Amino acid sequence: MALEFDRSMLGQIFDETSFPPITKEEILDFSAALGEANPLYTNEAAAAKGPYGSLVAPPTFVTKLRAKKFTPEHLPKLGKVGFDGGRDLEISAPVRPGDALTMLSTIHDIYEKTGRTGSMYFIVIRNEVRNQKGEKVAVIDHRIMQR
C-alpha cells in the first residue's frame, strides 16, 4: 500500500511555545530523578568552577518541554494504534537556570517501514529549542509509530 499524504505539511511550523525561565530547582529535581551524580548537573558551587561556569541541565532535560500543541490538527491517521517509537536528540548548547526557552514544532518526516509484524508508519515530529539569545539549544525528533 503506497503511503499517501499531503507532503506540503512537512516542515511547516504548527506550534510555537515559550516557556517560563528555567529554575535551578527544576534542573536539580530532574537530575535527582535520574540519579545523576555529575556535579555539573547537581552542585551549583562546583559547577560554577567547571567548564560552563554555572549549573547546567542534563542533556535530556529538554525532553520535558511540552509544546502547547504536540501534533498539528490534521495529522494523517495511518494506523489504528500509536506508540512512542523513540527520540533523537541533537544538543548544541547547555540549558542554564534563568534561560527562557522557545520551541518551534514541525512535522519533519513521514515514512513507512515493513517489519516482522507488517507495515508500520512513522511520523517524525521535530521540536527546535532556542534560548533567549537566539542560540539553538537542541533539536528533538519524536518518532511516533503507527500500525
Place this chain on the structure above:
Amino acid sequence: MSTLYFEDIEEGDELPAIDLFLSKDQVRQYARAANMYFPRFTDDEGARAEGLPGMIAPGVMSMGLLARMISDWNPAAAITRIGTTFRSPVLPDRHIHLRGAVTQKIAADHTAECDIWMENDDGERWVIGTATVLLPTKA
C-alpha cells in the same frame, strides 16, 4: 568519577554498566520532575485503563538513564547527539541493566560514537541507541 580524555579511550571500551532496580516510586519521581505526571506513568490502574499491562516508565526516562550512564563513565564527556529506539515498554519493579560501548573514535573533532542499550534480566534489549560524545583532549 574522573575525567577521561580523548587519548584515554579506545574503540571497544565498555562503559561501566549500571544495574538497578527500577522502582515505581522512581518512575513517579521522574514523571513529576519531567512534567509527565500522567496515569500510565504513575499507577497500575490508570495505565490499565489505557490498555497497558500496568504502569510503564516514560521512554525519555530510559533515554535519560542511558545519558546518565555516559555521565557516570566520564563526567567531562559532553553528549552532542543521543538517539534511542523504544523497542518494548519498560515496566517498573524490575531490575534493569544499562550498558554501552565505544564503537568509534573520531580524531578530527575529538568525539566518540557509543552504542547504548537497556536490557532486562533475560538480556532482552528494551531500549537501544547510539550517542556521540565530545571529549576533552590532553593536547
